[in-house]
Amino acid sequence: GDSVTQTEGPVTVSESESLIINCTYSATSIAYPNLFWYVRYPGEGLQLLLKVITAGQKGSSRGFEATYNKETTSFHLQKASVQESDSAVYYCALVANYGSSGNKLIFGIGTLLSVKP
Amino acid sequence: AQTIHQWPVAEIKAVGSPLSLGCTIKGKSSPNLYWYWQATGGTLQQLFYSITVGQVESVVQLNLSASRPKDDQFILSTEKLLLSHSGFYLCAWSLSGDQAPLFGEGTRLSVL
Numbered sequence: 001g002d003s004v005t006q007t008e009g010p011v012t013v014s015e016s017e018s019l020i021i022n023c024t025y026s027a028t029s030i031a032y033p034n035l036f037w038y039v040r041y042p043g044e045g046l047q048l049l050l051k052v053i054t055a056g057q058k059g060s061s062r063g064f065e066a067t068y069n070k071e072t073t074s075f076h077l078q079k080a081s082v083q084e085s086d087s088a089v090y091y092c093a094l095v096a097n098y099g100s101s102g103n104k105l106i107f108g109i110g111t112l113l114s115v116k117p
Numbered sequence: 118a119q120t121i122h123q124w125p126v127a128e129i130k131a132v133g134s135p136l137s138l139g140c141t142i143k144g145k146s147s148p149n150l151y152w153y154w155q156a157t158g159g160t161l162q163q164l165f166y167s168i169t170v171g172q173v174e175s176v177v178q179l180n181l182s183a184s185r186p187k188d189d190q191f192i193l194s195t196e197k198l199l200l201s202h203s204g205f206y207l208c209a210w211s212l213s214g215d216q217a218p219l220f221g222e223g224t225r226l227s228v229l
Contacts, residue, residue: 036217046161046207046220053215091161095215103214104176105151107161 002027002096006108014116015084021077021111023066023092033094035068035075038107041088049077049090062086087115119144123208123221130198130228138193138224140208148210150191151218152183156204167191168214203228 006023013019027033037049037059050059055070066077075092092108120143130136142148152164154177165183167173173183180199184192191208205225209218 034215034217038217038220045222048217048219051217093217095217104163104166105153105218106163109160 002029002033002094002104002106004092004094004106004108006090006092007111008109009089009112010114011111012114012116013082016081019077019079019082019086019113021090021092021113023075023077023108025073025075025092025094027073027094027096029096032070033096035066036093036095036105037064037066037075037077038091038093039088040091040110046091082113082115084115084117087113089113119210119219121208121210121219121221123206123224125224126222127225128227130226132200132228133197136193136195136198136202136226138206138208138226140191140193140221142189142191142210145210145212147188148212149214149218150185151209151211152191152193153207153209153220154179154204155207156201159204161207165193198228200228202226 003026007021032055034053036051039049040046050061052059052068055068058067064079066075089110089112091110096104122141124139150167153161155161163176167185181195207223208221211218
């Protein structure tokens with residue numbers, strides 16, 4: 001079936017260090033699913049961080065980047081220099097198609113990121 | 118601008134009691150609407166989706182039901198809560214099925 005696997009947290013890094021949160025996907029219902037990263041900051045709702053709908057393309061937002069790699073079925077989230085304000089839970093997700101049952105957004109487990117000052 | 122509002126923000130309910138959670142979307146007509154649920158320590162799961170008034174599709178069976186009485190309203194309910202219903206419920210909307218849904222603030226439900 002369709003699934004998303006991402007780095008298990010918590011992940012702790014120091015401010016100004018680089019970050020990578022791994023995400024790999026398995027999509028059997030659709031060849032090239034749309035891929036997303038969502039973020040939930042403390043006390044806030046779930047927000048879309050970035051999206052990529054074309055294989056081979058890169059999405060970026062707030063200093064974060066993720067490249068849609070169809071060969072390795074990966075969509076890793078990276079940032080060159082994190083800030084304390086990046087502390088949040090990050091979710092990798094894909095949209096899968098279920099024919100007459102419609103589309104379904106499938107999430108990874110979420111990765112809690114803590115950035116130390 | 119589109120806004121999505123969920124109510125209540127949090128609920129504490131007894132096992133066996135009824136539940137009704139609401140969601141309203143303003144500023145967009147005929148959106149796709151979704152209900153998601155996350156158990157403590159679990160992943161977000163899509164429960165229901167609706168592409169039009171009066172039409173709701175179930176994705177995961179959790180002894181819950183959903184209705185869309187108006188274009189901008191989505192209701193999640195059950196007549197009898199279970200302990201396993203505890204968790205975080207999120208409403209979301211999108212313009213089409215392959216777009217990234219945008220989420221409300223969520224409702225924290227504790228069933229005791």
